Amino acid sequence: MALLEIAGLEAEVEGKPILRGIDLAVPLGEVHAIMGPNGSGKSTLAYVLAGREGLRVTAGTVRFEGQDLLAMEPEARAAAGLFLAFQYPVELPGVGNANFLRTALNAVRRARSEPEVDALRFLKEARSALKRLSMADEMLRRNVNVGFSGGEKKRNEVFQMALLKPRLAILDETDSGLDIDALKIVAAGVNALRGPGFSALVITHYQRLLDHIVPDRVHVLTEGRIVRSGGPELAVSLEESGYAGLAAEAAAA
């Protein structure tokens, strides 16, 4: 049984169908990439998996470790080990990053019947994670994402991921707006988690992130359907031929 199993998933936003029947399985320990042009439904898929309101699932099922993911509240999905790195991380004025992270960590630990971490141990863990991500301790004292540059916001997502240690990370265009150095840091953060107990769904428009996070499988999403799946070489050929050819190919099929 795969960690994540999506079958026949259809979803609409404001009455408009966006996902039109997605079948996808991500086995434990594997990193899968989802590539596709703008408007293909990549972010919608990420939000459906994380449980955002305003998206209506009209058909299909999603199982996460065998559980019915779509029936779970967003916080229960997080507790079960799902993490979404947002394409546009949200600013929380008045909420300190340290307080936010410790609240999140302890909420997740409570839900997993693990003991909560005290402020001291939290700080120790947070500082060592920051160090691994080449981020300054000062990050902890700032309000969540407030006044962060685009790159800092994305790194803050990866920092949260490092602390929450998910079973499945969904990275929604985490590479957008990053310079090459930041991209490498983000990729290193993801790669550090890779192992037999960790899976990831890396959503991206471009191939360059996949040079640094080498996926086990690549899926191409166009118009709400997965039209092609393959190994990492598929990302490379896409970069050369573009999505247009693929879409035509899919339409002909």
Added chain:
Amino acid sequence: MSAALKETEQGFSARYRGLAARLPGAAEARRRAAALFGARGLPDTREEAWRFTSLRALAGTVFSRVEEPSEATLRLLARAPESDAPLIVFADGRMRADLSRLPRESEAEGGPRGGPGGERGVRVTSFAAEPSFERVGEGEPLVALNTMLAEDGANITVPADVDGGTLVLLHLGSGEAGQPPAFHPRHRVRLAAGARLALFEIALGEGAYLHNPLMEARLAEGAWLLHLRLLEESPDAFHLGSLHVALGARSRYEGFALVRGARLARSEVHAAIEGEGAQFFLNAAQMLGGEQLADITTVVRHEAPGASSRQTIRNVLTGRAHGVFQGRIEVARVAQKTDGYQMNQALLLSEGAQVSSKPELEIFADDVKCSHGATVGALDADQLFYLRSRGVPEKEARAMLVRAFLGGMLDAVPHEWGRSVLEGAVDSWWKGRPA
């Protein structure tokens, strides 16, 4: 004016007539107040200053008077936040020296002299022992009511250049719905030149009653009053309170009020800036649910140049609660270089909640900076989802965002113990409240 409200007013007037011979202090002031109240009665919503806040809920109730505080009231003492600071306890409107920890130089009728803690020269006496009236209630119906019926209160004096430390003024009240009691304590605060005091006023209650306190404060040159207030009256109680503060040159009034309610709470703050370069700061938060109404009405009169006033009110409203802020800034011709600011912000957590804002600026000087603003919003769905996606349960996520909305205001309270009590009150607001 409804007949039922008339009945309530007549109840107060009859109470005055019955008590007049025994009330402490200048009989003439009482008579004038009674005449003012008799002529004008309780305000109604046709008056501009009361257009959002109707006292209809008081109609038909004839409030009673209590001689001795009830057991229920005394039990509330256990709910008061703990501290070692000097403490003045009022139970059902009467000062209880035996339950208080008065500063050493204090005297209160019937109580022991002094106590631990306040050896810094703060003097506390009771209004019953040293009555005085600075104002009787001309054009101020709540003040007239208080002047007519006040029987007790705290007189707090800090001598020149003395740091009076922290003083807690606790009011406990309770009553039964059938014939709820009314309390009209009258407090006076005098800070001499250069004196300082951190006064933390806390009102707790249970059941039905009316709390109609008046505080007259006077800050001499360079004095500094930090005035924290936590209003946690019973959800069935009425709170009709007024603060009148006069600011001397370069003095500073710094107020923070957290209103968690009463069924109906009206908190008036009247500041008279009489001395050059004085500073008046008021931050207030109203957290209301159910059918609660809370109204903060301020009048800041700049009568001297170079002074500043800043008022920020934040409302967190759920259920069918109604938050009101009316803020009036008057700048006299002489008050050049005045810097006045007021802001009313509301977070509406339900469809039925509402907020009313009414800023009024009346400026006669030509070189001033005065501004006002208001914002209304709901909790941000994206922020809520972001927190939940990190595992924070919905109710906790909402509480975090509300806390963030009030956060800056709480962080600015320059008193560690006071801040922690207020933070605790903000956080516990959620207990037992449906998300």
